[in-house]
Amino acid sequence: MRSLLAILTATTILVPAVAGAATVYPLDRATILTASPFDVKVEFDGVVAGSDVTVTINGKPAAEVLGKEATFIEKEDGVEASAVRLEGVTIAEPGTYTVVAKAGDDEKTVTWEVYGTSAEPKAKNVIFLIADGLSVAHRTAARIMSKGMTEGKANGRLNMDDLDRMAFIGTSSTESVATDSANTMSAYMTGHKSAVNALGVYADRTADPFDDPKVETLVEALRRQTSKSVGIVTTSELQDATPAALFAHTRRRAEKAAINTQIFDLKPEVILGGGSAYFLPQSVAGSKRKDDTDHIEGFKEAGYTLATTKGELEAAAGSNTGKVLGLFHTGNMDTTLDREFLKKGTVEKFPEQPGLVDMTKAAIDQLSKNAEGFVLIVEAANVDKMSHPLDWDRAVVDTIEFDKAIGVAREFAEKNPDTLIVVTGDHTHGVSIIGTVDDEKPGDQMREKVGTYAEAGFPNYVDSNGDGYPDSVDVSRRLFLAANNGPDHYETFRPKLDGPFVPAIQDENKKYIANEAYKDVPGAVFVEGNIPRDGDTGVHAVDDVVLQATGPGSENFKGYMEQSDVYRVLADVLALGAAQKK
Amino acid sequence: MIYTAPDRRQALAMIGAAALCLSARPARSAPSPISFNELYGKVSVLGLTFSDKVKALEGKPVAMRGFMAPPLKAEANFFVLTEIPMALCPFCSSDADWPDDIIVVYLDRAQTFEQANATIEVSGKLEVGSWTDPDTGFVSLLRIVNADFRRV
Numbered sequence: 210m211r212s213l214l215a216i217l218t219a220t221t222i223l224v225p226a227v228a229g230a231a232t233v234y235p236l237d238r239a240t241i242l243t244a245s246p247f248d249v250k251v252e253f254d255g256v257v258a259g260s261d262v263t264v265t266i267n268g269k270p271a272a273e274v275l276g277k278e279a280t281f282i283e284k285e286d287g288v289e290a291s292a293v294r295l296e297g298v299t300i301a302e303p304g305t306y307t308v309v310a311k312a313g314d315d316e317k318t319v320t321w322e323v324y325g326t327s328a329e330p331k332a333k334n335v336i337f338l339i340a341d342g343l344s345v346a347h348r349t350a351a352r353i354m355s356k357g358m359t360e361g362k363a364n365g366r367l368n369m370d371d372l373d374r375m376a377f378i379g380t381s382s383t384e385s386v387a388t389d390s391a392n393t394m395s396a397y398m399t400g401h402k403s404a405v406n407a408l409g410v411y412a413d414r415t416a417d418p419f420d421d422p423k424v425e426t427l428v429e430a431l432r433r434q435t436s437k438s439v440g441i442v443t444t445s446e447l448q449d450a451t452p453a454a455l456f457a458h459t460r461r462r463a464e465k466a467a468i469n470t471q472i473f474d475l476k477p478e479v480i481l482g483g484g485s486a487y488f489l490p491q492s493v494a495g496s497k498r499k500d501d502t503d504h505i506e507g508f509k510e511a512g513y514t515l516a517t518t519k520g521e522l523e524a525a526a527g528s529n530t531g532k533v534l535g536l537f538h539t540g541n542m543d544t545t546l547d548r549e550f551l552k553k554g555t556v557e558k559f560p561e562q563p564g565l566v567d568m569t570k571a572a573i574d575q576l577s578k579n580a581e582g583f584v585l586i587v588e589a590a591n592v593d594k595m596s597h598p599l600d601w602d603r604a605v606v607d608t609i610e611f612d613k614a615i616g617v618a619r620e621f622a623e624k625n626p627d628t629l630i631v632v633t634g635d636h637t638h639g640v641s642i643i644g645t646v647d648d649e650k651p652g653d654q655m656r657e658k659v660g661t662y663a664e665a666g667f668p669n670y671v672d673s674n675g676d677g678y679p680d681s682v683d684v685s686r687r688l689f690l691a692a693n694n695g696p697d698h699y700e701t702f703r704p705k706l707d708g709p710f711v712p713a714i715q716d717e718n719k720k721y722i723a724n725e726a727y728k729d730v731p732g733a734v735f736v737e738g739n740i741p742r743d744g745d746t747g748v749h750a751v752d753d754v755v756l757q758a759t760g761p762g763s764e765n766f767k768g769y770m771e772q773s774d775v776y777r778v779l780a781d782v783l784a785l786g787a788a789q790k791k
Numbered sequence: 792m793i794y795t796a797p798d799r800r801q802a803l804a805m806i807g808a809a810a811l812c813l814s815a816r817p818a819r820s821a822p823s824p825i826s827f828n829e830l831y832g833k834v835s836v837l838g839l840t841f842s843d844k845v846k847a848l849e850g851k852p853v854a855m856r857g858f859m860a861p862p863l864k865a866e867a868n869f870f871v872l873t874e875i876p877m878a879l880c881p882f883c884s885s886d887a888d889w890p891d892d893i894i895v896v897y898l899d900r901a902q903t904f905e906q907a908n909a910t911i912e913v914s915g916k917l918e919v920g921s922w923t924d925p926d927t928g929f930v931s932l933l934r935i936v937n938a939d940f941r942r943v
Contacts, residue, residue, distance in 0.1 A: 485836045492921060493838035494831070494932045499923075505837065517836040536836045558834040714876045714908060724876060725908050 230254065230317050231310050234411040234422040236383060237319035240400055240777060242326070243303055243786045245430060247401075248422035249275070249295040252414055256284060257291045257312035264293055264310045271295065271308070286415050294422070324777060326786030331761040333582035333627040335779060336573075336618040339397075340611045341390055341451055342593030342604075343634025345755065346641050350601070350688050351608040353642075355677050358667050368615040369632050372757035376766040378775065379753055380636045384412070386751050390593065391462040393635035393772050394454035398427045400776030408450065408468075409458040418461035427776065428455045428475050430785045431584055437783075438478040438531060438579040440572040444542040444565055444607070445590030446484025447472060451635060455586060466498045473504050476511060478531050479575050479585070481522070481568040483538035495539050508534045518561035522571050531578040533571065537562045544591045544709070546606040546682065553708040565589055565607075569614040573621050581791070582627075584783070587614055596638040597746035599698065600710035601690035602682040604640075609678055622760055629763060629782050631775075633756035636749045639693035646702045647686040655702040655732030659689055695747040696738040699727040713738070713745055721745045822852035822914045827874040827892045830933065845919060845933070853917045853935060855894065856910055856943060868901045869924070872913055872935070895931040896938045910943040 232252040241247060249271070251264060259281040264271040272278050275298035282292045291312065300306065303325040309318045340347070348369065356365030380388040380396075382405050389405045396402045401424045404412035410421035428439050443452045448465035456475050457468045469487040472480070488504040489496035509515060516522040516535040525533045538559050547554035548562055556562070563571075569587050576583035589611035595603035615632055622628040644665030650658040660666060669686045670679035682704045689702070698712035713721040720742040727733055740748055756775065758766045762782035766775075780786065825844060832842040860871040874892045896913050915938025923930050 489838055491930050494841065495834075495839040496930075499928060499930055539836060539839075559836070711876065716908075717903070722908075726876070 231312070231315050232414075233308055233310050233317050233319045234413065235319075235321055235401060235424070236411065239319075239321045240773060241300065241321055241323045242400060242425070242430065242777075242780050243323055244299050244301050245425040245433075245785075246297045246299050247424045248411075249279075249293075249298055249308075250411070250413060250422040251293040251310040251317070252285075253291045253293075253310075253312050253315050255290050255315070257315065259283065259291075262291070262293060262310075262312045264308065266306050266308050268307075274306075275300070286417065286420075288414055290414075297423075324780075324786075326781040327784050328787045330582075330784040330789070331782045332629040334577070334621075334625060335584045335629045335631070335783060336587065336621070337397075337585070337631045337779070338587045338589075338611070338615055338618060338633075339394070339451060340589040340592040340608060340634050341445075342596045342636060342638050342749065343589075343608070343611075343754065344596075344637040344640055344750065344752070346690060347592055347596075347605060347608040347638075348755075350605040350642055350690060351612060353668065353688060354605055354670050354679050354682075355609045355612070355672070357670065357672070367612045368619055369612055369757060372615075372630065372632055372763075373759040374757065374763040374766045376756045376758075377753040377769045378633065378756050379769065379771050381751065387749060388636050388751075389450065389462075389749065390635050391450035391454065394451045395426075396772040397633075397635070397775045397779075398454045399424045400773050400780065402771065402773045404460075406462050407460050408454050408462055409456075410460055412460050418459050418464055419467070421458075421460045423458045426455055426457075427584065427779065428477060430780070431783070432475065434785050434787065435783065435789045436579075436581040436791055438576045438581075438583040439475075440479030440576045440583060440585040441477050441482070441588075442479070442565070442568045442572050442585065443482040443588040443590050445482060445588065445594065446487070446538075446541055447480060447482040447536075448484050448487050449541070449590065451588045451590065452482065452586070466500070469498075469504060470502070473507055476508075478579075478583075479533050479535075479572045480508075480513075481516075481533070481535035481537075481563075481572060483536070483540055483542040485517075485536035486539040488536060505534070505536070519563040519567060520561060522563050522567060526571055526574050528575075529578070531575050533575050535563070535568065535571070541590065541594060544595055544603040544607050545610040545678070546603045547709070549678070550606075550681075551706060551708075553706070565610050565614045566617060569617045573617065577621070577625070581789075587618070589614065592634075593638070595709060596640060597748075598710045598712050599692050599695055599747050600705055601640065601688075602704040603709060605688075605690070606678060606682065613677060619759075627761060629758065629760040629779075631756065631758045631763075631766070631779075633775075634754045635772075637752040637754055638747060639750040639752075640690055640747075641693070642688055642690050644689050645686050646689045649685060654734070655700075656734060658702065658732075660686075665689075692747045693750075694738075694740050695736070696721040696740065696742070696744050697723040698736055698738070699723050699725075699730065699733040700736045701727055701730040701733045703730065703732075712747075715745070719743060820852060822854040823848055824854050824856075825917070826855070827857065827894075830892065830894070841919060841933070845917070848917045849919045851917060852914065854912055854914045855935065856912045857894075858909070859911055859940075860893070868899075869895060869897045872896050872911075876908055895929070895934045896940070897934060897936040898938050898940075902940075911940045912943050913938050913940040915939065 234250045266274040306321045382392045384404045413421045448468040450462045453468045456471045486497040490501045490503045513532045513534040514525045514528040516525045543554040591607040644661045696713035765778040831839045833840045857872040858876045915935040918934040
């Protein structure tokens with residue numbers, strides 16, 4: 210009898226590892242906030258009979274535990290297999306929940322951890338600042354470029370350098386060791402990891418990008434449990450993956466028109482960024498919608514003050530509704546380097562774009578009018594958008610601007626100590642600083658002018674007006690940042706003063722080849738790519754992200770954490786497990 | 792001259808200009824050149840308005856220089872002309888961010904892809920007004936139709 214039991218146990222343990230076993234969403238080891246609505250889906254490997262299907266939770270029928278009947282789908286759209294779904298269920302009691310889904314031999318067991326939070330909030334306000342793609346090299350370069358360095362010690366500190374607590378964040382996706390902004394920001398904002406390109410859902414096997422099992426986002430949880438105001442500030446399109454992760458539920462981050470509708474439905478009090486093209490009806494030139502919906506009119510009717518320039522944003526500060534829609538570009542906003550210094554990119558067309566600092570100030574001014582507190586998400590999008598094309602000067606100058614926005618948040622928190630500040634990235638890039646490029650070094654080839662080790666010395670950026678930005682990035686001895694991956698391209702060893710770098714472009718075989726526009730830059734060398742030829746730019750690194758925090762609850766950020774664990778800290782600090790609506 | 796695939800280019804070049812182009816459009820008047828920075832009179836967050844030049848050239852032959860954005864298929868009867876070489880196919884990438892300055896070009900017939908690195912000149916009739924492509928659902932307000940193109 211004893212040996213028979215051992216065999217049975219062994220068989221049972223092996224079941225989840227058998228290829229083709231059922232999949233249960235939320236996935237094994239999911240962490241779920243108490244009373245937070247989520248969808249459950251079981252995907253069986255083949256077509257099964259509904260009468261054979263059982264789904265139990267801690268030994269009881271799922272319907273009994275979750276309070277809803279499951280729907281059985283014999284054949285899913287485009288899939289020769291069955292599924293079970295339960296939509297918008299909740300679990301009120303914290304604890305460990307073991308889910309067993311069975312249909313004949315197809316069986317899967319997963320365990321969920323349902324967590325509660327403090328009954329009382331630890332912080333009234335949360336300001337979550339994220340630089341997309343923020344890597345250690347970006348920080349180091351921003352510090353050296355902005356503050357300078359003498360005899361090996363930094364001449365000054367960044368605002369992010371003095372945040373109290375720190376954690377290393379793992380960013381991998383449910384289907385891949387690598388990640389993108391959608392998956393990672395979605396994990397930060399829901400507590401559930403997901404797949405590349407997915408927002409607010411587990412990515413299921415069907416083709417429909419809107420039918421995937423949903424999880425609750427931070428903004429939805431705030432609306433459900435609190436009377437706090439919510440703000441989003443970004444230099445990208447507001448429908449881009451990072452800001453979209455606050456609102457959206459879709460498998461495909463590219464569904465930007467639909468995402469804008471989801472933003473409209475949730476109506477965050479302060480919305481500042483680019484991407485007006487998705488607010489405009491298709492009949493207006495510049496629109497990227499495929500319907501006649503006019504979200505700008507809709508927001509106006511909902512009592513929002515509209516701002517389309519830096520000046521209008523300043524004027525909106527005088528409004529008393531606490532609701533501002535600021536749209537400053539049809540697409541992504543320009544980089545700080547282009548906006549403030551070079552006047553390249555699309556600055557000629559949109560000359561009055563505010564920067565991240567202006568937008569962060571305006572957002573805090575408006576949101577802090579709510580006596581119940583607020584949650585503000587600030588994204589420096591161009592750190593990533595300029596790191597992909599290996600345009601390091603633009604990425605670093607935007608990191609400096611990001612740090613100034615952190616300064617604005619810290620200033621507010623000094624006067625309002627019941628504010629938690631979190632500063633992080635969503636993934637890293639494969640970039641490091643390896644020294645300097647010194648035009649004065651002897652040699653005909655630019656690579657001979659790369660200084661490594663003792664030859665690197667220190668760069669000679671000057672900040673004569675003390676604004677924190679170097680007067681010029683085009684100095685004779687500049688930081689040399691190099692990517693460890695990328696497509697075929699020409700390395701010019703110089704800042705791209707004519708506009709953002711476009712390293713590679715597609716040929717007739719859909720392969721990316723080096724952009725010949727840079728071939729004749731003096732000293733340019735051809736760098737053969739090391740990623741597949743269907744990649745157009747450098748890619749995200751799998752390296753951990755550094756997260757820093759200060760304020761109440763920040764002590765919970767420590768050691769190594771998954772990006773989905775970050776949400777649990779936010780939920781606890783805001784006591785999202787407790788209803789606080791007044 | 793009508794563009795042909797690069798490998799057949801030289802052979803057809805000899806007969807191209809004389810035979811194909813002239814016989815196809817005997818009565819065509821010289822197209823008016825127009826550039827990307829002449830398309831819009833006012834560019835704003837709340838939408839763009841077409842320039843007086845675009846309004847004046849509506850329905851008339853124009854010539855425009857730019858780069859062919861990577862198309863949906865190797866051979867297609869329409870593509871997007873951009874001011875600078877584009878790294879991404881605006882139709883196929885899940886993350887394509889289109890530049891603001893594009894114009895849709897509908898060719899007389901399906902033709903093969905031009906190197907995205909190369910400047911091309913498109914000639915055809917300027918069409919203004921909303922049009923939804925029945926195949927792709929792509930909505931354009933500004934197009935060059937009955938077009939052909941050549942490498943500059």
